[in-house]
Amino acid sequence: MDRVTDHDHRFECVQPELGEQLWRLDTDDVAPDLWRRLERHLRVCDDCRLQRAVHDRLGSLGAAGGIDIEVEPECPLQLRVRRPGRFLAACGGLALAASLVLATLLPPAQPRLPGTSRGEDPESGFLRPVEGEVLNDGTPILSWRPIAGATSYRLEIKQIDGDYGWQEGADGASVRLPAEAALPARGRFLVLLEPVPADLTPLGGVSVSFRRAGLAATLGYRIQAAPLAVHLLGWLGLASLLLAAPIARRRRPSAA
Structure with a gap:
């Protein structure tokens, strides 16, 4: 039995x-x-x-x-569970903390904005940074979708609100900015990507804009641009915490 x-x-x-x-x-x-x-x-x-x-x-x-x-x-x-309020608060706290951690670890969602790749080909464009991304790293990794037929690429970074500029060639579909060419601590930047041969993309190539800022602005952006599932997890955790408080208050008299 x-x-x-x-x-x-x-x-x-x-x-x-x-x-x-x-x-x-x-x-x-x-x-x-x-x-x-x-x-x-x-x-x-x-x-x-x-x-x-x-x-x-x-x-x-x-x-x-x-x-x-x-x-x-x-x-x-x-x-x-004899104390559902405490249990609900613990689950809500864990969900909220997990959503914040995931927001900082996962790449930001690709924005659905016109001009993200600044070209007619949906298969060409930058993977990181995404359009409008806020970075804290001065030597970020730039990556893009490989363009069929390209033997190499030419990259150029221009500072929109300053004098910074950098140019480099790349054989693959990603490159890290070298330490000697680190970005200024603050500013807006435009990255221009041109394949070799240049006629593989529309006139002007492919480009993306991003911003470098402090840690607080970067974290705020990552939370805002997190994937939908991470936002739902965070809202679920917050709702659990809000529900736990009245449950705990209602049970206090009986516990006494």
Whole structure:
């Protein structure tokens, strides 16, 4: 007889009529004779010892995580969270933190704006930076979609609001700006990409504009330009935190 719900294991209770009453060992009103029989049963039944070990471990994990978990005695492995407000707040905090981390790690979403690649070919254009991206790195990696038939590329960076300029050739579809040509700490820039031969793209080649700014502006941009799934995760976490507060307030009088 398998008394454990939704739990795959290799043991079976040797005396189900006693195993079903094993929870009485944790109560004060168990008869002495029954208590002795249950103790003897626990020494010989691997199934019940396994369940007791799982219950003890769940209790210690709940205490360590600040979540009060109550084990229902008649069906020990079915758990009930006694403090839903705290549990909801913990889940919401984790979701919100995860969304912020993902927003900084994942590349920003490609904007759906006219002129992003500044050409008629949808297969040509920059991968990074994306149009309007805010960077904090002074030596960023520039990458673009390979253009069929191109043997090499010519790159040029112009500062829109200053005198900075840089030109370089590239054999592949990406290049890192060298340290000696690092971008100024602040400014707006335009990157021009021209394949060799030049007639593989529309007149003027492919270009993208971006901005370099401080860390706060960069983080703000990354959060704003994060993928939709990251935004949904963040809103879900925020909603959970807002819902947790009234639940905790409603439960306070009963806890007293």
